[in-house]
Amino acid sequence: MTDYSVQTNPQPYNDAEAPPSTTRPVMQPDNPYASTRGSITNKQLPAFDEAIINKYNRSGPRYTSYPTALEFTPIPENIGVNGFEAVSLETKILQNRESRAPLSLYFHIPFCRHLCYYCACNKIITKKNSDSGDYLQYLMAEIALKRRLLSVSEGSDKPLVKQLHLGGGTPTFLRDEEMVKLWEFLQTQFEFLSDDEGDYSIEIDPRELSENTLKILRNLGFNRISLGVQDLDETVQIAVNRVHSAELIENVLTEARGLGFHSINIDLIYGLPHQTPDTLDKTVQRIIEMSPDRLSVFNYAHLPERFKAQRQIKDEKLPSPAAKLAMLGNTVNTLTEAGYQYIGIDHFAKPDDELAIAQREGKLHRNFQGYTIMGDCDLLGFGVSSISQIANSNTRYILQNDTNLQNYQAKIDMAKINPMVMPAVKYIKTSIKDRLREYVIMNLLCHDYLDFKDVNQKFGIDAITYFIDEIQQLGEMQADRLIDMDAAGIRVLPRGRLLGRNVAMVFDEYLEKKHKNRFSKVI
Numbered sequence: 001m002t003d004y005s006v007q008t009n010p011q012p013y014n015d016a017e018a019p020p021s022t023t024r025p026v027m028q029p030d031n032p033y034a035s036t037r038g039s040i041t042n043k044q045l046p047a048f049d050e051a052i053i054n055k056y057n058r059s060g061p062r063y064t065s066y067p068t069a070l071e072f073t074p075i076p077e078n079i080g081v082n083g084f085e086a087v088s089l090e091t092k093i094l095q096n097r098e099s100r101a102p103l104s105l106y107f108h109i110p111f112c113r114h115l116c117y118y119c120a121c122n123k124i125i126t127k128k129n130s131d132s133g134d135y136l137q138y139l140m141a142e143i144a145l146k147r148r149l150l151s152v153s154e155g156s157d158k159p160l161v162k163q164l165h166l167g168g169g170t171p172t173f174l175r176d177e178e179m180v181k182l183w184e185f186l187q188t189q190f191e192f193l194s195d196d197e198g199d200y201s202i203e204i205d206p207r208e209l210s211e212n213t214l215k216i217l218r219n220l221g222f223n224r225i226s227l228g229v230q231d232l233d234e235t236v237q238i239a240v241n242r243v244h245s246a247e248l249i250e251n252v253l254t255e256a257r258g259l260g261f262h263s264i265n266i267d268l269i270y271g272l273p274h275q276t277p278d279t280l281d282k283t284v285q286r287i288i289e290m291s292p293d294r295l296s297v298f299n300y301a302h303l304p305e306r307f308k309a310q311r312q313i314k315d316e317k318l319p320s321p322a323a324k325l326a327m328l329g330n331t332v333n334t335l336t337e338a339g340y341q342y343i344g345i346d347h348f349a350k351p352d353d354e355l356a357i358a359q360r361e362g363k364l365h366r367n368f369q370g371y372t373i374m375g376d377c378d379l380l381g382f383g384v385s386s387i388s389q390i391a392n393s394n395t396r397y398i399l400q401n402d403t404n405l406q407n408y409q410a411k412i413d414m415a416k417i418n419p420m421v422m423p424a425v426k427y428i429k430t431s432i433k434d435r436l437r438e439y440v441i442m443n444l445l446c447h448d449y450l451d452f453k454d455v456n457q458k459f460g461i462d463a464i465t466y467f468i469d470e471i472q473q474l475g476e477m478q479a480d481r482l483i484d485m486d487a488a489g490i491r492v493l494p495r496g497r498l499l500g501r502n503v504a505m506v507f508d509e510y511l512e513k514k515h516k517n518r519f520s521k522v523i
Contacts, residue, residue, distance in 0.1 A: 032451035033362030046497035090422035104163035108383035271300035273317035448492035
């Protein structure tokens with residue numbers, strides 16, 4: 001019988017069957033993951049080695065969670081007395097959430113006005129303004145539905161929110177007045193940290209901004225924005241159906257800085273049709289001149305059999321694997337030479353950005369929103385396909401709403417009649433072993449380091465004994481100087497930083513069993 005219960009009593013992490021097998025270092029810093037890459041001027045730069053990248057370039061997950069989303073299983077219908085649904089699993093999880101844990105809120109806006117051909121997401125292409133208003137009503141209903149289940153800390157009357165993010169789709173599909181309505185409603189449900197302490201971000205299509213959108217967002221309390229640029233070359237833009245000028249992007253950045261946004265991110269993609277190393281280098285150089293605080297440089301994975309929009313892109317227009325590799329190498333070198341710190345998995349940041357500071361201080365985390373400075377938060381997702389991550393004692397629950405808009409809306413409509421109905425339709429209940437492996441994988445991806453003593457203390461094991469098979473598998477990577485291992489731990493070296501996912505994959509128990517062919521390549 002499957003166990004759907006919510007754990008309320010902590011259990012010790014005691015999986016070791018053997019005593020410590022090696023001498024541990026006597027000296028231990030307060031945070032073993034702090035300052036592993038030195039000061040701002042002496043940070044650990046990634047080293048681009050074409051032969052090594054070709055050798056290890058295999059498919060693997062991005063580890064925005066562990067276990068990954070491929071381990072989701074359906075939440076069974078739970079019919080109670082008189083045909084009404086009994087208390088749902090999601091209800092129990094939210095009710096038993098640790099009230100002192102702060103929240104990170106995610107809102108998924110699925111609509112776009114334009115179809116980008118590279119897209120690999122479930123987006124709804126529409127120009128009907130009424131769609132956003134209808135959807136907003138469902139979002140607010142879900143917010144109220146979940147909020148009533150959340151307990152608060154003593155002395156508080158609302159749950160504390162430290163982070164908020166609107167993604168999609170195009171969140172700015174919401175009209176300015178609708179954004180104000182959503183934000184004002186959230187203030188009645190939650191307590192938010194101040195502008196200087198909280199992290200409140202939104203993804204923006206620069207083509208879909210009204211004259212006052214940025215000003216309204218900043219006045220509401222948003223302090224970070226992310227712009228999808230992808231490429232500035234007009235031929236490439238036409239090929240992927242996303243055309244905008246460099247001047248438009250620069251004007252948005254200039255206005256955002258003038259309004260006092262704390263951090264601005266720009267997304268780029270390499271491997272798009274008609275891209276060459278030279279054309280992409282011109283884009284990167286132009287973006288550096290605009291001086292965003294963060295950059296995300298993603299690998300385009302061409303999977304037209306899975307994503308309908310990508311069928312508009314012809315295979316013969318795509319750059320060769322060698323050209324893609326050259327684009328990656330040029331981009332990494334150009335950005336690091338310009339002073340950007342390589343965070344990991346496609347992300348770069350200026351040394352004074354909060355993301356870079358958190359990495360140097362050993363406080364960086366990773367979740368479904370990517371790299372984050374708010375690792376102590378429970379993630380609460382709202383909207384179609386949104387994902388929540390809720391910790392409960394030694395277990396983490398990962399929940400996902402329906403990915404079909406009509407089905408999601410039907411769930412919310414049912415909840416208005418029967419308060420026992422909740423929107424999540426899939427879940428993962430992590431085991432203690434999952435939490436251990438998650439800790440290992442996330443520290444390797446966030447800090448390029450795993451401290452054995454730290455793992456031993458947190459999980460009650462001897463890491464070297466427990467992971468002896470994985471350590472042996474890492475032998476070839478050590479011989480290739482991707483990593484260095486000793487009695488203290490595992491360090492990802494500059495030569496291996498671009499292949500951090502490969503190191504992490506060694507500790508993934510699910511990967512080889514079921515999913516080795518379900519992911520795009522690392523590079």
